[in-house]
């Protein structure tokens with residue numbers, strides 16, 4: 001049975017080449033997932049060749065690991081290695097029919113990216129965004145073809161978590177949503193159609209949780225006490241480990257978007273900001289980072 005609001009799968013367009021904008025941790029995980037499941041050419045790009053090379057190297061390393069674990073045969077591995085490539089020359093995206101961006105969580109940057117890629121790709125190519133919180137409608141506002149912009153939001157670790165939030169902007173058309181669902185199915189994810197609202201559904205709820213965690217830390221409870229307090233609840237991860245997995249900066253920016261939209265519900269934590277500004281990881285070898293504790297002990301944020 002087709003879920004409410006999901007257009008007829010017959011409207012879906014075929015995807016024969018995927019472009020990934022960004023080569024960071026999330027983007028590289030996406031490159032690997034698209035490559036494994038769709039087995040079509042996947043090209044990634046970033047600001048410079050070193051980042052691109054790092055992204056491609058990650059994908060090749062993961063292929064090696066999968067072969068090592070006997071989860072992929074040598075023939076498939078060789079085929080996939082031939083399908084992944086990276087380039088700083090964006091013209092290689094010209095024949096991509098599904099482009100997904102996973103860059104820094106900043107609306108202006110994402111708008112700039114789509115303005116640039118709109119000129120490179122075909123008018124019907126899908127422009128998907130892995131944004132965690134930003135408005136699809138605003139992101140597409142200045143485009144000539146806003147109807148092909150769609151939210152395609154994954155959860156960390158991408159290879160493990162099945163959820164995919166598909167977000168329809170005000171102008172997103174049915175063919176785009178149908179294609180997004182068809183691709184989600186090929187990726188073997190459980191796709192849900194959600195409204196274009198700040199942080200959509202799952203991140204809004206999760207951020208309410210992590211936001212309250214930092215409210216307790218801001219109020220003076222030590223980081224490790226708050227972290228371990230949840231152990232009896234049987235969560236898959238302690239809250240600070242979850243924030244580290246998501247990335248403290250990503251979590252902070254999602255929190256900022258939600259704080260702006262709902263200031264009474266989401267705190268803009270001064271301590272989380274301090275940690276993000278210092279560029280410190282929250283955990284080192286699975287333990288609370290001593291540098292973070294020192295930073296928070298150093299005085300009022």
Ligand code: 3HC
Nearest residue numbers: 131132154155156157159160161203206236237242246250
């Ligand atoms: N990358 C790839 N695979 C990973 C991985 C990673 N980072 N971490 C774990 N795995 C794999 C392991 O290899 C293992 O696979 P196998 O069983 O086939 O060997 C499997 O996951 C289970 O791993 P473990 O046994 O080591 O550990 P756990 O059973 O504790 O599971 C977990 C690890 C899946 C990460 C689990 O702790 C979990 O689900 N945590 C919650 C994660 C979560 O809530 N994520 C959402 C964050 S919000 C988000 O991402 C949105 C963004 O927009 C901010």
